[in-house]
């Protein structure tokens with residue numbers, strides 16, 4: 001985690017950080033070590049000074065004791081003192097001694113006789129009036145010695161005072177001890193203060209019970225501290241919550257008494273110094289750290305800056321693909337080498353990129369060429385496909401046309417053949433009927449003549465006449481012949497219509513009466529119309545129409561056939577749901593319209609055409625009729641023929657209501 005965060009830092013920070021870390025660690029260790037070393041050195045020095053101070057104090061106390069010894073000896077050897085003692089002249093003694101007490105700043109002067117009885121005792125007010133435990137020194141003096149001692153002065157309320165005493169025997173001229181003299185100085189605050197060399201030093205005097213007798217340090221209690229042994233060098237002690245360097249000095253007394261003086265040197269000054277030192281050191285540390293950070297940062301930037309410039313150039317070159325960029329080479333060191341290498345790398349990449357670009361362009365060109373070729377091929381294929389489709393369509397059309405032509409031509413041939421075959425016999429019959437009628441009329445006239453000339457025929461003739469009903473025959477025969485003439489006339493008309501319809505001999509354009517064509521067609525289809533379908537003709541007077549008559553007849557045949565089919569489907573099919581009250585009807589309406597054109601409308605009230613089929617009815621082979629009944633070519637042929645005649649054909653139909661087909665034709669065909 002730490003390593004990950006470190007690796008995310010900028011290079012300059014990553015360079016500077018370890019150094020700063022090491023520097024600060026060393027600085028902290030150095031500061032702490034130095035502070036500790038300094039403190040212990042100072043303490044050591046203080047201990048030395050305390051030790052020497054203690055030695056000086058001891059020396060001074062010894063000196064004081066020796067002085068006391070000298071002084072007491074001098075006083076004891078004074079003649080006036082001896083004389084006054086011998087004479088037991090206390091007044092004189094007092095005079096002498098008071099002056100000494102004052103001069104020598106003594107706190108105690110005591111004179112005893114040779115039995116130890118007190119002759120005179122002078123005590124300064126600061127000295128307690130209680131018993132002085134100086135038996136040993138007095139007795140030694142009376143024994144002729146000059147003892148120096150530390151003696152207790154038992155105060156009231158158990159308090160004690162310590163007095164440094166010097167004692168000497170007072171001898172007569174004969175060198176006989178006649179008494180003794182004792183002088184002393186009280187070990188009090190003033191004395192101790194006079195021994196102290198510095199302000200932060202304190203002295204505590206204790207007696208043999210280790211009880212504090214006097215102290216320059218206020219608020220010292222006995223319980224709170226442990227007196228350092230006199231044999232050991234100065235040590236650090238804690239006293240009333242403060243640290244001191246302490247050294248004990250031991251001055252023995254003659255009896256069980258002793259004086260222990262403890263020299264204390266306060267560590268407050270040292271502590272202050274150390275604190276000040278710490279402050280200085282930390283200040284130095286902070287300033288040093290700041291300077292080091294600045295210098296380190298400068299160095300790091302100095303190292304990372306050029307690297308960063310090189311890196312930025314590399315980044316920009318890769319991101320923007322700009323290989324004209326070059327890193328500045330400002331140094332001869334590793335960064336300079338790096339920049340030079342990067343520059344040559346960029347140049348190499350630029351060269352490769354250019355080559356690649358060239359290759360890509362070539363490739364693109366090739367792909368473009370290939371695509372172009374493919375498109376061309378595709379276009380050619382499409383063209384070929386279109387041509388093929390057109391050819392297929394043409395083929396289909398030709399095929400359909402062939403079928404229809406064949407159908408019509410065979411139908412026409414047949415019709416023409418039949419008409420031709422019938423034409424001669426029927427012409428002969430028709431032509432001879434007049435003669436036959438004439439002959440029969442003449443024969444009947446002859447019979448009448450016979451009946452008039454011979455009114456009484458024979459019985460056989462009479463019977464035969466009755467049997468054949470001659471009168472009836474003679475009345476009916478002319479009628480039969482007239483009817484036969486009419487029949488043959490009708491046959492002749494039919495034959496003419498058939499010939500008219502087929503018009504095999506008339507493949508050329510011709511101006512015809514269109515109504516004749518329609519009538520011929522109706523005649524042909526008469527067998528399908530019979531009595532069941534009413535044909536209503538609404539013919540306007542029309543001029544002759546320039547057309548291919550046979551082809552137009554074919555159109556009318558197909559349209560009227562479709563109308564009959566639709567009527568059969570609607571009226572004569574059992575499944576039909578058409579209202580039976582309406583009669584099946586075909587209405588043929590012709591009229592002239594603007595633009596030298598005529599309209600032929602053929603309307604039936606048949607089944608109608610489903611809307612979904614209305615777009616397809618002109619397609620070749622589209623039929624809704626059952627197999628074998630419709631080929632689906634009728635309307636397609638009509639369309640082709642009407643197109644050829646520069647006309648148009650339209651179908652309007654309502655399912656279940658009926659259909660109207662409108663054919664519009666120009667009167668004259670344009671070339």
Ligand SMILES: Nc1ncnc2c1ncn2[C@@H]1O[C@H](COP(=O)(O)OP(=O)(O)OP(=O)(O)O)[C@@H](O)[C@H]1O
Nearest residue numbers: 562563566608623624625630631632633634635659
């Ligand atoms: N008058 C009409 N009433 C209803 N439907 C019609 C009418 N005329 C044409 N149709 C519809 O149009 C279709 C196509 O007619 P088209 O004459 O081309 O072919 P067809 O009559 O089916 O067969 P054919 O080749 O024998 O004429 C018919 O099958 C029929 O469904």
Ligand SMILES: [Mg+2]
Nearest residue numbers: 558562634635
């Ligand atoms: Mg048809």
